[in-house]
Amino acid sequence: VQLVESGGASVRAGGSLTLSCTNSGFPHENYCMGWFRQAPGGPREGVATVDKRGELTYADFVKGRFTISKDKAKNTLYLQMNSLKPEDTAMYCCAAARSAYCGGFSHFSYWGQGTQVTVS
Numbered sequence: 001v002q003l004v005e006s007g008g009a010s011v012r013a014g015g016s017l018t019l020s021c022t023n024s025g026f027p028h029e030n031y032c033m034g035w036f037r038q039a040p041g042g043p044r045e046g047v048a049t050v051d052k053r054g055e056l057t058y059a060d061f062v063k064g065r066f067t068i069s070k071d072k073a074k075n076t077l078y079l080q081m082n083s084l085k086p087e088d089t090a091m092y093c094c095a096a097a098r099s100a101y102c103g104g105f106s107h108f109s110y111w112g113q114g115t116q117v118t119v120s
Helices: none
Strands: 003-006 017-023 033-038 044-050 056-058 066-071 076-081 090-097 108-111 115-119
Touching (some): 017 090, 017 115, 033 066, 044 076, 056 066, 076 090
Antiparallel strands (some): 033 044
């Protein structure tokens, strides 16, 4: 399984970005997928998850600002980020679990390399 993120950039506070996560040979639709982030020197944080049923989970610090979604036809996972803040600056990674349903931000087995988001 190879997950590849894209869409990271440098933006001003209040701006928006959409991150994408694609892969070959691993159907996003059937598994729990998630976005995580890690700022320099900080711990990895769960941002959002979506499971096979489409059930969504968000970290409190992104609720109302970020939206996770899947495009079955493109086998792509997205993270729409609005109202970005400097504290959102981090490397954002997508991840996949081996199960169809998410157990919070745990039990993710496959990880992408990440895409950098910088908010100033």
